[in-house]
Amino acid sequence: MLREEELKTFVDGTTRYFEVAAQQPATIGSPYLLEGEPAIHDYTGIINISGKREGVVYFTAPRAMLTVLLMKMQESDFSHDSMRDLVGEVANTISGNARRDFGHDFVISVPSVFAGDKPQIPQQPGARAFVIPIHWRSHSAKLVVSLT
Amino acid sequence: MQLSGIDRNRRLLTAAAGIVLAAVMSLVLIIGFRLATQIRAGVAMLQQASELETYPAVVAEQLTALRQRLDTLEYTGRVHAELAASVSGFDRDFGALEHQRTLDPAAVRAATRLWRSYAPVLAPVLAYHGEPYSDTATSSALSRNGRVFYAHVRRAELFAAGHTAALHRELATVSGALQAQTASAAARLRLLLSVGVLAVLLLGLAAAYLQLARARGEHAARAAEEQTRDILATVREGFFLLDADYRIGAVWSQALTHLFGRSDFAGLSFEELLRDKVSPETLNTAMKFIKLLWGDRAHENLMKSINPLGQLEVSMDSGRGGKETRYLQFDFHRVMGPGGVKHVLCSVGDITSTVLLTRELHEAQENAHAQVDMMLGMLHSDPLQLGAFLDGAAASLKHVNAILKEPARHHGEFSKKLGGLTRELHALKGEASALNLMSIAQRVHHLEDMVAELTSRSELTGNDFLPLVLKLDELLAHLRGVREMTLRLTALKEGPSAAGSADSAAPSAAGAVGTGELGTALHSLARKLAHDHGKDFQLTLNGLAECPSAYLPTLKDCLIQMLRNAAVHGIETDGVRRAGAKAGAGQVRVDFRRLQNGYELLFEDDGAGLLPETLKAAAVHKGILSPEQAASLDDRSALGLIFKPGFSTSEQVTMDAGRGAGMDVVAKAVYGLGGKIGVSTHPGRFTRFKIALPAISETAVA
Amino acid sequence: MSNAPDTVARRPVRLLIVDDSNIVRRRIERSQQFDDLQVVGTAANGFEALELARRTDPDLVTMDLTMPQMDGIECITQLVRLKPAVRILVISALADKATAVEAMERGANGFLDKPFTDRQLNEAIAELMY
Structure with a gap:
């Protein structure tokens, strides 16, 4: 079962990414348990985790948020590829931090990035998905952590 | 390492000072010895020179004395001999002086030249032999030889008179130089001695200083060493x-x-x-x-x-x-x-304390898991009631999650959730406590406490709700575990596939038991029971899809119970069936029907049926009836005994029947739904249960 | 590491950035605050990095570890062989100790965790180059 400090590692990693990359911390909204279909925004960076814990962590964000984030990072390229790159990097960084916190036996895949509303998110049997809304400026994204 | 380095340097310095001291001392001694020798030689020479100084005057005096003796015709032999001795003595002594290297050669050369000039004049005088007088009877007079001798003497006297002073002066110069030389040597010796003494003094002082410094250094080093030792002995790292x-x-x-x-x-x-x-x-x-x-x-x-x-x-x-x-x-x-x-x-x-602190939460959760096992021992409660509770709890927690899911960014929005959460959790805790499900009640209570704690905060963020949602997840997992365990204990311990169906029968959504899954579960349970009890029977299910979802969980528990009873008590073994001329395999039928004003479930097995006398005997045995009461009971009422609490033969914990799972429980569950249950039987032919349930509108289900 | 006084003219530090993420590459490029540092190239994988290192003769390379085709560890190994004097700063979120230590063993000079602040990046570069 997911422990609080583990969940916090993912959450803090996410908010810290915003703080570090865009000099403006993200806040987290009211967390809840996922029921039914995953809530997906325009771009989703997914990382499969195996080893000590099995499951997925994904960061999904609307195009508008990523655009502003890129702007804050002084990017001028708002292309599709740039958006994909950004969510992938967020997901990768979050999980990398987690791996550092949890040790070597946390095996993390290279992020796969999906655009659109139907990504193939592998369901981990027996793992409930925690949805943590990530609010940044006027935008909202979601961090979903589903680990056994 | 550094300390010993300083030590070594000190030692080297001391040794160097000793060597320098010895060198200086031997230098002083050698030079001093040479100077002293020089002075001694100088003093001896000075004495010689002073003696030499008197010779010119002596020679001049002796020449004069010789001439006077010739004038007065006196005896000249002694004076002549004395003169010769003086001249040869002078020659000897002067020669010795001439060979002194230390003397100023110029001064000696002048004296030598002067003395050499005496030689031609003195030679005829010294060379004279014989009697200078010729004696007559009356008088004596100089002989012819004597006159020549006299002339030589006279010439020498005059020469000496003219040169004695000069020669004396030259000789005085030589002895003066000698004196000055000796005096300077003495002065040098004095200086040397003073320098030597001074050098020794300085070296002594230096040695003393070094010794002092070394002592001080050693003291400081010892103090530093001691401090280092103290630090190393005290520091916690x-x-x-x-x-x-x-x-x-x-x-x-x-x-x-x-x-x-x-x-x-x-x-x-x-x-x-x-x-x-x-x-x-x-x-x-x-x-x-x-x-x-x-x-x-x-x-x-x-x-x-x-x-x-x-x-x-x-x-x-x-x-x-x-x-x-x-x-x-x-x-x-x-x-x-x-x-x-x-x-x-x-x-x-x-850093153990730091690490342990961060792990405390984790350990607390491990303990919570251990409580699941403890809880199993408490599962004496009514399985159907438990099922109903679990359904209600799932619905309640679904609502809790819905409250959490409401978007919130600011304190006000987060705060608004707390009231609803408290109400929902409090009600759930009450139900759990009422059923004595303490492991669940404790968890809900904990969650309630967390919510209460948040209520007192002045600034709420999403972070504050993270523990809450984790706790909610844990509670849901616990409920899932309880449901699974309940099913296992009451009915499905035998079948892994049936246990699988228990998983699927326990989703987070309330009451969402699929009828298809129920059918599968019952069939596999039937196979398992038949195998385990050596019975041969077939299960036929009809119309279960008609069952409204609100009834399904209860119905499932009832069917499992009745199926188990049928398999254990109803259906006979093959041998018994053959003896009774029955068709080979036993039959168990389930028919569910929608009626005009409700629903009907028939459950029938073609087994041994119920014997009123057996039921009465069991009731007496259990102390439910006195033998008298039993005797007066008619067959119909005897059949009703099976719905009495505490009657079930399965009340005892056995491998076959599980625990607390008699028909009384089934009856209670049916009554709980507002339904009725009846039983009819024909000994040796069949047992049939009939359950009537009231109509229900699907949309009214929570 | 040069202790030469500032008045002595020094060739600008030539920086090669290696990371498979475009954003990280630009981030590093933008965040460095040294007047005499010149970004001579950016590469998205090990092969590109080696090719660019041959052409641009960098003094400093920032290196990601997880990259497609040729990963950071292999790239460091070959880079050190190619340019022994080059300084390598690993910038990676994949911070399991054994891999990180291996990267250092292969010749990396320092390790910086992702994500990093501008300050952390600049301090790390200063530590390596000034």
């Missing part, structure tokens, strides 16, 4: 130096003894120190890490984050005879010398 062979140096802090439970650190290899404490992989990585410090590529400040011994779990003697787990933090720093890295300083700290 372990400190030691590693050399290029990864061996521990001679100096280390006392804390190591406690940290590693040994004291033989000096010379111990780092690998040896950790071998029993860490995994070979970690040790390997750690050794590579330290090796990086000896290289010149890696920057110490840029590798702190990859230290593999940043938090090391080790097992050590607790000092009370047992083992305990401690967490150590190793830090490594280069110690630079002139030729590069000299040592690696390693510090070891015990």
Whole structure:
């Protein structure tokens, strides 16, 4: 079962990414348990985790948020590829931090990035998905952590 | 190392001072001896020179005396001999003086020249022999020889008179020079002695100063050493130096003894120190890490984050005879010398309390898991009621999650959730307590406490709700576990596939038991029961899809119960069936029908049926009826006994029937739904249960 | 590491950035605050990095570890062989100790965790180059 400090590692990693990359911390909204279909925004960076814990962590964000984030990072390229790159990097960084916190036996895949509303998110049997809304400026994204 | 270096320098300095002192002293002595010899020779010569000075006057006087004797015709032999002695003495002494190298040659040369000029004049005088007088009877007079001799003497006297003063002056000059020379030698000797004394004094002073400084240095070094020792004995961290062979140096802090439970650190290899404490992989990585410090590529400040011994779990003697787990933090720093890295300083700290603090929560949760097992012992409660409760709880928690899911960004929005959460949780806790489900009640209570704690906060953020949602997840998992266990204990312990259906029958959505899954579960249970009890029967299910979802969970529990009863008590073994002329396999039929004003469930087996007498005997045996009451009971009422609480033959815990799962429970569940239950039987032919349930509108289901 | 006084003219530090993420590459490029540092190239994988290192002769390379085709560890190994004097700063979120130590063993000079602040990046570069 997911422990609080583990969940916090993912959450803090996410908010810290915003703080570090865009000099403006993200806040987290009211967390809840996922029921039914995953809530997906325009771009989703997914990382499969195996080893000590099995499951997925994904960061999904609307195009508008990523655009502003890129702007804050002084990017001028708002292309599709740039958006994909950004969510992938967020997901990768979050999980990398987690791996550092949890040790070597946390095996993390290279992020796969999906655009659109139907990504193939592998369901981990027996793992409930925690949805943590990530609010940044006027935008909202979601961090979903589903680990056994 | 440094202290001994200073020591060595001091010793070298002292030795050098001694050598210098000896050298100076021998120099003074040698020069002094030579000077003294020179002075002695000088003094002797001076004496000679002073004697020499008198010769010219003596020679002149003797010549005059000789001439006067000739004038008065006196005897001249003695005077002549004295003159000859004087001249030869002068020659001898002067010759000796001439050979003195130390004399001023110019002064001696002048005296020599002058004395040599005497020689031609003196020679005829000294060479004279014989009697200078010729005697007559009356008088004596100079003979012819005598007159010549007289003339020579007279000439020599005059020469001497003219040169005596000059010769004396020259000789005085020579002796003056000699005197000056001797005086200067004496002065030099005095100076030398003074210098010698001064040098000895200075060296003595220097030696004394050095000795003093050394004493002071040694004192300071001892004090420093003592302070170092005090620090190493007191500091709470372990400190030691590693050399290029990864061996521990001679100096280390006392804390190591406690940290590693040994004291033989000096010379111990780092690998040896950790071998029993860490995994070979970690040790390997750690050794590579330290090796990086000896290289010149890696920057110490840029590798702190990859230290593999940043938090090391080790097992050590607790000092009370047992083992305990401690967490150590190793830090490594280069110690630079002139030729590069000299040592690696390693510090070891015990960070156990920090680590344990962060793990407290985790352990608390481990304990919670252990409670699941404890809870199993308490599962004496009515399984159907439990099922109903679990359904209600799932619905309630679904609502809780819905409250959480409401978007919120600010304190006000977060705060608004708390009231609804409290109400929902409080009601759930009440139900759980009422059913004596303490493991559930405790969890809900904990959740309620967390919500109450949030209520008192002035500034709420999403972070504050993270523990809540985790706790909610844990509670849901617990409920899932309880449901699973309940099903296993009451009915499905035999079948893994049936247990699988229990999983699928326990989703988070309330009451969402699929009828298809129910059918599968019942069939596999039937197969399992038939196999386990050596019975041969077939299960036929009809119309279960008609069942409204609100009834399904209860119906499922009832059917499982009745199926089990039928398999254990109803259907006979093959032999019995053949003896009774029945068709080979037993039949169990379930028919569910929608009626005009409700629903009907028929459950029928073609087994042994119920014998009123057997039922009465059991009731008497259980103390439900007195033998008299039993005797007066008619058959119909006897059949009704099976719905009485505490009657069920399965009340006893047996492998066959589980526990607390009699028909009384089924009846109670049916009554709970507002339904009715009846039984009819024909001994040796069949047993039939009929359950009537009231109409229900699908949309009214929570 | 040069102790030469500032008045002595020094060739600008030539920086090669290696990371498979475009954003990280630009981030590093933008965040460095040294007047005499010149970004001579950016590469998205090990092969590109080696090719660029041959052409641009960098003094400093920032290196990601997880990259497609040729990963950071292999790239460091070959880079050190190619340019022994080059300084390598690993910038990676994949911070398991054994891999990190291996990267250092292969010749990296320092390790910086992702994500990093501008300050951390600049301090790390200063530590390596000034």
